[in-house]
Amino acid sequence: MTSQTTVAEPAPDLPAGPRKGVRGHPWLTLFSVAIGVMMVALDGTIVAIANPAIAADLDASLADVQWITNGYLLALAVSLITAGKLGDRYGHRQTFLIGIAGFALASGAIGLSESVPFVIGFRVLQGLFGALLMPAALGLLRATFPAEKLNMAIGIWGMVIGASTAGGPIAGGLLVEHVSWQSVFFINVPVGVAALVLGLVILKDHRAKNAPRSFDLPGIALLSAAMFFLIWALIKAPEWGWGDLTTWTFLGLAVAGFAVFAFWETKVAEPLIPLGMFRSVPLSAGVVLMVLMAFAFMGGLFFVTFYLQSVHGMSPVDSGLQLMPLTGMMIVASPLAGGMITKFGPRVPLVGGMLCTSAAMFGMSSLDAQSGGLGMSLWFALLGLGLAPVMVGATDVIVGNAPLELSGVAGGLQQAGMQVGGSLGTAVLGATMAARVDDELPGNWTDAQLPPLSAEQLDQASAAVEIGTPPVPPEAPPEIVTAITNVTHDTFVSGMGFAFTVAGVVALCAAGVALLTKRGENAEAGGGGVHI
Numbered sequence: 001m002t003s004q005t006t007v008a009e010p011a012p013d014l015p016a017g018p019r020k021g022v023r024g025h026p027w028l029t030l031f032s033v034a035i036g037v038m039m040v041a042l043d044g045t046i047v048a049i050a051n052p053a054i055a056a057d058l059d060a061s062l063a064d065v066q067w068i069t070n071g072y073l074l075a076l077a078v079s080l081i082t083a084g085k086l087g088d089r090y091g092h093r094q095t096f097l098i099g100i101a102g103f104a105l106a107s108g109a110i111g112l113s114e115s116v117p118f119v120i121g122f123r124v125l126q127g128l129f130g131a132l133l134m135p136a137a138l139g140l141l142r143a144t145f146p147a148e149k150l151n152m153a154i155g156i157w158g159m160v161i162g163a164s165t166a167g168g169p170i171a172g173g174l175l176v177e178h179v180s181w182q183s184v185f186f187i188n189v190p191v192g193v194a195a196l197v198l199g200l201v202i203l204k205d206h207r208a209k210n211a212p213r214s215f216d217l218p219g220i221a222l223l224s225a226a227m228f229f230l231i232w233a234l235i236k237a238p239e240w241g242w243g244d245l246t247t248w249t250f251l252g253l254a255v256a257g258f259a260v261f262a263f264w265e266t267k268v269a270e271p272l273i274p275l276g277m278f279r280s281v282p283l284s285a286g287v288v289l290m291v292l293m294a295f296a297f298m299g300g301l302f303f304v305t306f307y308l309q310s311v312h313g314m315s316p317v318d319s320g321l322q323l324m325p326l327t328g329m330m331i332v333a334s335p336l337a338g339g340m341i342t343k344f345g346p347r348v349p350l351v352g353g354m355l356c357t358s359a360a361m362f363g364m365s366s367l368d369a370q371s372g373g374l375g376m377s378l379w380f381a382l383l384g385l386g387l388a389p390v391m392v393g394a395t396d397v398i399v400g401n402a403p404l405e406l407s408g409v410a411g412g413l414q415q416a417g418m419q420v421g422g423s424l425g426t427a428v429l430g431a432t433m434a435a436r437v438d439d440e441l442p443g444n445w446t447d448a449q450l451p452p453l454s455a456e457q458l459d460q461a462s463a464a465v466e467i468g469t470p471p472v473p474p475e476a477p478p479e480i481v482t483a484i485t486n487v488t489h490d491t492f493v494s495g496m497g498f499a500f501t502v503a504g505v506v507a508l509c510a511a512g513v514a515l516l517t518k519r520g521e522n523a524e525a526g527g528g529g530v531h532i
Contacts, residue, residue: 024204029144032202033137036100036195039107039188040130041164042171043072046184048301049172049316052309053181054119055467062466063236064116066430069302070423071120075127077419078224081272084135085215092139093205097196099133104192111182134415140203169320169327176316219264219272226257227420273413285516286397287413289350291421292510293357293390297383299425300361300503303433303496310468311369311489325377329384330391337389346397347517349389354511356386361504365497369489386507390514397517425506429499436495437466444491448483468492 022028047068055065087095106125113119175183233250240247265271278284308319340349360383367376398414441462445453453461461471470488472481 022202024144025202026145028198028202029140029204032195032198033096033140035191035198036096036133037137038164039100039103039191039195040133042168043107043126043130043188046168046172046175047072048305049169049320050176050181050184051305052467053176053316056469057181058114058116058119060116061463062430062434064120065467066302066426067120068116068123069426072123072127072130073298073419073423073426074227075124076131077127077416077423078220078227079128079131080135080416080419081413082215082220083131084139086132087136087139091205092136092143093199093203095132096136096140096203097199099129099131099136100192100195100199102129103133104189104196107185107188107192111185144204169323170317171320173315173317173320216265216268216270216272219261219268222257222261222264223272226254226261227423229257230254230424277413280401281516282518283398283401285513286394286401287417289354289390289394289510289513289517290398290414290417291424292506292513293354293387293394294418294421295425295428296357296361296503296507296510297387297425298422299427299429300364300500302426302429303499306468307367307493307496311492322373322376323380325381326384329381330388333385333388334392337392341389341393345518346393347514350393350397350514350517351511353386353389353393354507354514356382357390358386358504358507358511360386361500361507365500365504367497367500368493390510394517401518425503429502432502433495433499434462434466436498437462437491440494441465441487441491444487448487450480450483450487464488465491466495 051065051068054060054068058064060068083095083099103126106122106129110119110122110126113122171187172184175181175187229250233247233254236247236250262275265273265275278287304323305319308314308322309316314322337349337353360379363379363382364376367379394414442458445458445461464471465488468488470481470485472484476484
C-alpha cells in the first residue's frame with residue numbers, strides 16, 4: 001500500500017467551476033492520475049500473492065524472494081525525494097508520464113524474465129519509475145484543483161489506492177491460479193498504455209515556483225550505497241553468520257555511509273535531505289514512527305502468503321480472500337481515523353493504532369498449522385484497524401511540523417521512511433526466521449526419526465523450510481512424506497511466530513515513539529492538505 005503527501009505551497013486560486021475543454025480539467029486530471037497510481041498500489045499486494053509461484057518456478061531461495069521485494073522498495077525509497085525535486089524542476093506532467101511509461105515497460109520485462117537476477121533488476125527499475133510517478137500525481141492534483149476542492153480530490157485519490165490495495169490479493173490470486181505469475185506483471189502494460197494516452201490528452205504542464213537549480217547527486221549516491229550495504233548485510237547474515245567478519249564489514253560500511261551522507265548534507269547548497277528539519281522532535285518522531293510501523297507491518301506480512309499457501313494449502317485466490325479483512329478494515333477505518341485526528345490531534349490515535357498493531361502481531365505469533373480461518377481473520381482485521389490511523393496521522397505529523405518551504409521534502413521523507421522500514425523489516429525478520437529454522441530444524445528432523453542429513457542437505461532443507469516447502473526427496477514413501485511435511489510446517493510456524501513476536505515488540509516501541517508526536521504549526525495552513 002502506498003501513501004504520499006503534498007503540499008509545498010498553497011494551492012493556486014482556481015475557479016470553482018469546471019474548465020472548458022479537456023486539457024487541465026480537474027476531475028479528468030484526477031481520473032487520469034488515479035489510473036496510473038492504481039498500478040503502483042496494486043503492485044504492493046499483487047506481487048506478494050505471486051511470490052510463492054515465482055519461488056517455485058524460478059527455483060528462488062528466501063533471500064531471492066526478499067530481493068524481489070526489497071529491490072523494488074529500496075529503489076522507490078531512495079528515489080522519492082529526488083523524484084519530487086525533478087517534478088518541481090521539469091514539470092509534474094513530464095515526470096508522471098515518464099514514470100507511467102517506465103513502470104509499464106519494466107512490468108512487461110519482468111513477465112518475460114526467465115531468471116531471478118532479471119526479475120530483481122527490472123523490479124528495481126519499477127521502483128525507480130514508481131518514484132517518479134507518485135509525487136508527480138499529487139503535484140498535478142495540487143496544481144489543477146481549486147483549494148476548496150483539493151481535499152475532496154485527494155480523498156478520492158486515496159480511496160482509489162485503498163481499493164487497489166484491497167483488490168490486489170484477489171486479482172493476484174486469480175491471475176496466478178488461472179493464468180501465470182507472469183500475468184501479474186503483464187497486466188500493468190495495458191493499464192499503463194491507457195494512463196499514458198489519457199495523460200497526454202488531459203494533463204496540463206505545471207512548473208513549481210522557485211524550482212531547484214541543482215541536484216545533490218553525491219548525496220543520492222551516498223544514501224543509496226549506505227542502504228545497499230545495510231540491507232545486503234541483513235539478508236546475507238544468515239548465510240554468512242552474524243559473527244562473520246563479512247557481515248560486520250558490510251554493517252560497518254553502512255554506518256560509515258550514513259555518517260558521510262549526513263556530513264555531506266551539511267555542506268551542500270541544495271541537500272537531498274536538509275538535516276535542520278530534524279531539530280523538530282515531533283517531525284523526527286513521525287519519521288521514526290513510519291519506519292517502525294512499516295518494519296512491523298511489511299516485515300511481518302511477508303511470511304503470511306507462504307503460511308497460507310504452503311502450510312494451509314490455500315490456492316492463491318483463497319489466500320487473497322483470507323487477507324481481505326486486513327485491507328478492507330484499512331479502507332473502512334482510514335476516514336474514521338482522519339476524523340479522530342482532526343478532533344483529538346494525532347497523538348492519541350497514533351498511540352492507539354500502534355498498540356492495536358502490536359496486539360495483532362502478538363496474536364498472529366500464536367497461529368499454528370491448525371489455526372482456523374476465523375482466528376486468522378480477526379487478527380488481520382485488528383492489524384488493519386491499527387494501521388489506519390498511523391497511515392493517516394503520521395503524515396500530518398511529519399509535514400505539519402516541517403517549515404512550509406520544506407513540506408515537499410517532508411512528504412518525501414514520510415514515504416521514504418515507510419519504504420525503507422518495509423525493506424528493513426523484511427530483511428531483519430527474514431533473518432530472524434532463518435535463524436530460528438536453522439536452530440530448530442535439525443532437532444525436529446531427528447525427533448521425527450527421519451533419515452540423517454549431511455551438512456549440505458541440511459542447508460538445502462533449511463532453505464526450503466524457510467518458505468514452508470517440505471524438502472521431500474523423489475519417490476519417498478508416504479509415511480516419510482507425511483513426517484517431513486509435519487516437521488516442515490511445525491518448524492516454519494515456529495520461525496514465523498518468532499518473527500511476529502519481534503514485529504510486535506517493534507510496534508510496541510513505535511507506540512512509545514508516538515507519544516512524542518503532536519500537530520504542527522503548519523498542519524492547518526491553508527491551501528491543500530496531507531492525506532492518505
